[in-house]
Amino acid sequence: xxxxxxxxxxxxxxxxxxxxxxxxxxxxxxxxxxxxxxxxxxxxxxxxxxxxxxxxxxxxxxxxxxxxxxxxxxxxxxxxxxxxxxxxxxxxxxxxxxxxxxxxxxxxx
Amino acid sequence: xxxxxxxxxxxxxxxxxxxxxxxxxxxxxxxxxxxxxxxxxxxxxxxxxxxxxxxxxxxxxxxxxxxxxxxxxxxxxxxxxxxxxxxxxxxxxxxxxxxxxxxxxxxxxxxxxx
Numbered sequence: 001x002x003x004x005x006x007x008x009x010x011x012x013x014x015x016x017x018x019x020x021x022x023x024x025x026x027x028x029x030x031x032x033x034x035x036x037x038x039x040x041x042x043x044x045x046x047x048x049x050x051x052x053x054x055x056x057x058x059x060x061x062x063x064x065x066x067x068x069x070x071x072x073x074x075x076x077x078x079x080x081x082x083x084x085x086x087x088x089x090x091x092x093x094x095x096x097x098x099x100x101x102x103x104x105x106x107x108x109x
Numbered sequence: 110x111x112x113x114x115x116x117x118x119x120x121x122x123x124x125x126x127x128x129x130x131x132x133x134x135x136x137x138x139x140x141x142x143x144x145x146x147x148x149x150x151x152x153x154x155x156x157x158x159x160x161x162x163x164x165x166x167x168x169x170x171x172x173x174x175x176x177x178x179x180x181x182x183x184x185x186x187x188x189x190x191x192x193x194x195x196x197x198x199x200x201x202x203x204x205x206x207x208x209x210x211x212x213x214x215x216x217x218x219x220x221x222x223x
Contacts, residue, residue, distance in 0.1 A: 033211060041216070042199060042214035042215060042216050043152075043199075043214050044214070045211040045212070045213070048211060087151070087152065089152075094165060095164075095165070096154060096157070096165045097142070097212070098154070099144075099151050099152040099153075099154070100151060101149065101150065101151035102151050
């Protein structure tokens with residue numbers, strides 16, 4: 001079966017750095033997405049990786065290793081507004097998106 | 110440009126009833142996907158439509174169905190509702206199907222089955 005694993009919950013301090021990991025086992029690979037979802041709101045797109053390496057976008061960076069079936073989302077200079085759930089999703093060989101259950105990130109002052 | 114809209118936003122139904130949810134994608138977007146979201150389960154893929162054709166279907170029973178119209182608007186229908194169908198139903202649109210396109214989500218329809 002297809003599976004995406006992420007930690008259920010993480011806690012970090014305002015101003016610090018946090019890394020959210022995602023491991024996947026899917027039928028084929030056609031890209032990996034990270035989304036942010038604030039409580040009661042719809043998910044919003046953060047990043048996309050299809051080749052190995054690091055993609056940087058402001059305070060957020062995403063890394064991919066296809067050989068290891070592994071990605072992480074790195075959030076720097078954490079702000080209170082970064083408190084949200086972070087969803088990892090992989091496009092399989094049928095271009096269907098397979099989603100992880102999400103990681104709830106709690107930021108403390 | 111207006112975002113993805115979903116109607117209704119909230120719905121309360123009784124077991125055994127049926128329900129139809131509507132989704133209007135971003136103008137110019139031709140792909141619409143539907144998801145069910147429940148606490149602890151994450152997003153569960155229901156189906157994807159592109160140019161009025163169903164491209165992909167998730168592992169949901171036949172009680173869940175959908176369609177897409179020529180203007181790319183989409184509807185999903187759930188018949189014979191069960192208590193376990195209570196969830197947030199999200200619709201997402203993208204310019205095309207598959208490949209690198211990210212999805213833009215609507216605010217969702219919160220369905221409660223009593």
